[in-house]
Amino acid sequence: MxxxxxxxxxxxxxxxxxxxxxxxxxxxxxxxxxxxxxxxxxxxxxxxxxxxxxxxxxxxxxxxxxxxxxxxxxxxxxxxxxxEEEDLPNQLQLHDMTCGDLRRLLAQPWTPELRMVKEFMLDSTHIQCSKLLRDYAAETFADEVPVLQAALDFTHKIFTEFTFDATATDVTTPAETVLKERRGVCQDFAHFAIACIRSVGLPARYVSGYLETLPPPGQEKLVGADASHAWFAIYVPELGWVEFDPTNDLMPNGQHIVTAWGRDYADVxxxxxxxxxxxxxxxxxxxxxxxxx
Missing domain, CATH: 2.60.40.2250 (Immunoglobulin-like)
Known part of the structure; x- marks a missing residue:
């Protein structure tokens, strides 16, 4: 495409x-x-x-x-x-490393790649880990749950429990405030997901880019109507960084265009x-x- x-x-x-x-x-x-x-x-x-x-x-x-x-x-x-589009259902089926396995692997990182990944488990400018966030995400990312399935379930959890509201937050709104208000925009949902995932001891990074939007059937697409967008990625050995979009409850595949990634919005x-x-x-x-x- x-x-x-x-x-x-x-x-x-x-x-x-x-x-x-x-x-x-x-x-x-x-x-x-x-x-x-x-x-x-x-x-x-x-x-x-x-x-x-x-x-x-x-x-x-x-x-x-x-x-x-x-x-x-x-x-x-x-x-x-x-x-190029990927075979995402096949990824979910074939890669069954659990959250517990990944936490144990990261506790003793024996490769340069794993040591670099640990940087995305730390606090950053707009993201601070906390017990409140850990408690919210702990059940989803339990030791026995496969990492990819947990990330997909958490994406759906944010999509169903939070409301998109362009007036509720700004770039400095903390993740705990987003949890309390249950409102925000794509940037907030990406930051919130990353903060929760890091709080349960797993690596996550911020991804920025563009999202193709399609008009309703029978209507022309408006000039300038597409959007800058933000989502998150979680690290899985062998696969690398796998992306999830909590604003739209999906795994990006074809309509998401990446411009940059980092620890959070401040980096990109x-x-x-x-x-x-x-x-x-x-x-x-x-x-x-x-x-x-």
Whole structure:
């Protein structure tokens, strides 16, 4: 399956920004099931300096600086992908390592890969483990339950017990608050799932990207109606990192396009940097189009 993705981010400032330095996580990464065929990024005003790079987690980064006064900043990314679907039911049937087996394996990590995986069991900027979260997830991730089945059941548990609400939270909302309110957005549900999984002693990481949305039958797809999205992945030896989407109660397979992954949102935020001046207020608009070709 092939896709074209266009992502447009625009900032409007109340007064001119005189200087800015920024780093983006908007360019896609290649994975075993996803290959980027081509990509371009266009920044307006034209940067005086720009360069592509790679961060600690292997994500594609793009640095730029603008040294002319501007009240509007636009970043447009266009990419073409090819994605292969996986036999997910077969994965669930054939890989039966239990949560207890994985915990015992991680207690004495004997390979470099396992030692690196343990980094995703620790607290991070937006994720803190706790007894409350451990108690909520403990039964689902009991020792005798296969890891993949437990993750799938937990994905369904979040989907059925929590409500999607774009006004209930922000990027700093703690996982315990999400548990208490039972409301949030994809970012919250990903953070919450990761915090719970780490609290029961298993490794989980944050995945950001795009999700193709399909219009109701008989209606045309609206321009800009697709979305940036977030989900999580859990580590299973031999398979590696296996992804789950609690917002949509499924295992991503074909319609999810990965841009970056890390410990949490702080590692992969789409745009971060420093600006000088710009006034007291600004507005942000984001438009995403995911088109099958």
């Amino acid at each position: 092939r896709y074209r993705v266009r992502h447009l981010t625009e900032y409007q400032y109340s007064s001119a920004v005189t200087l800015c330095y920024n780093m983006t996580h908007l360019l896609p990464r290649n994975t075993p099931k996803q290959q980027c065929l081509s990509q371009r990024i266009l920044v307006t005003p034209t940067p005086i300096y720009q360069s592509a790079g790679e961060d600690y987690f292997g994500n594609e980064t793009f640095y730029f600086s603008i040294q002319e006064p501007h009240k509007k900043l636009a970043i447009e990314v266009e990419c073409f992908f090819e994605i 935020s789409p745009l971060q940097g420093v600006i000088f001046d710009g006034g007291e207020t600004h507005s942000l608009s984001v438009s995403v189009d995911v088109q099958r070709i």
